[in-house]
Amino acid sequence: MSVVEEKNTNTVARWSLGGVFLEALANRNYTRMAATLGPTVHFRAMLPPGPMDLDGPEAVADAFRSWFGGADDFELVDATVGEVGGRLHLSWRLRVRPAPFGIGDGWHVIEQQAYADATETIELWICCAPASRPSPSANTDQSQRGPLLGKGGRMPKDYVGLA
Numbered sequence: 293m294s295v296v297e298e299k300n301t302n303t304v305a306r307w308s309l310g311g312v313f314l315e316a317l318a319n320r321n322y323t324r325m326a327a328t329l330g331p332t333v334h335f336r337a338m339l340p341p342g343p344m345d346l347d348g349p350e351a352v353a354d355a356f357r358s359w360f361g362g363a364d365d366f367e368l369v370d371a372t373v374g375e376v377g378g379r380l381h382l383s384w385r386l387r388v389r390p391a392p393f394g395i396g397d398g399w400h401v402i403e404q405q406a407y408a409d410a411t412e413t414i415e416l417w418i419c420c421a422p423a424s425r426p427s428p429s430a431n432t433d434q435s436q437r438g439p440l441l442g443k444g445g446r447m448p449k450d451y452v453g454l455a
Contacts, residue, residue, distance in 0.1 A: 306380045306410040310373040314384060318368040320361060326353035341393050358392070365389040369401070380410040 309328060316325035329349035337344040337355070346352055360366055371384040383405045391400035 306375070307373045309410050310380050310382050310408070314368075314371045314373065314382060317356065317360075317384060318371070320357075320366060322353040322357045322361065325356060326350050329353070339393075340395075360386070360388060360392065363388040363390065363392075365399070376407065380408040382406040382408065 313325060313328045316322070316328065326349040329352055331349065333347070333349055333352055335344070335346040335352040335355070337346075344355065346355060365388065367387045369385040369387050372382070374381045383403070385401060385403045387399055387401050389399045390397040391402070
């Protein structure tokens with residue numbers, strides 16, 4: 293096997309592992325999410341309430357559960373898997389109601405960027421943009437608004453996709 297082939301194989305494996313992580317997030321399957329993380333994962337996050345520093349896959353999955361597990365409505369709006377500087381890059385945008393951290397009961401859009409070392413499992417760093425309310429002019433009836441993806445801003449309710 294050539295060096296190029298070996299490099300491409302490793303890249304594909306990392307990208308697919310990132311996809312599994314994002315699918316677990318989209319389905320709020322925190323057990324599956326923990327399974328994608330390395331046993332010695334050290335998780336650093338910069339969030340609106342302040343920095344977070346955790347160790348271990350269960351602690352990381354529990355953090356995501358605390359942020360999004362209690363949301364009455366939860367939609368993965370967009371997600372990507374890529375590579376930056378030899379590290380796996382994951383990004384996702386969520387629409388949740390109510391928002392975590394006690395910032396409001398209405399719909400909020402949350403965008404997070406994560407960088408990870410990934411071989412067989414993921415070692416993760418994350419940065420979160422402040423949650424924002426979608427523009428009321430985009431749709432005046434927020435309670436009836438569907439996912440933001442797709443033609444006319446709509447996708448089927450059961451759609452889970454990675455952009």
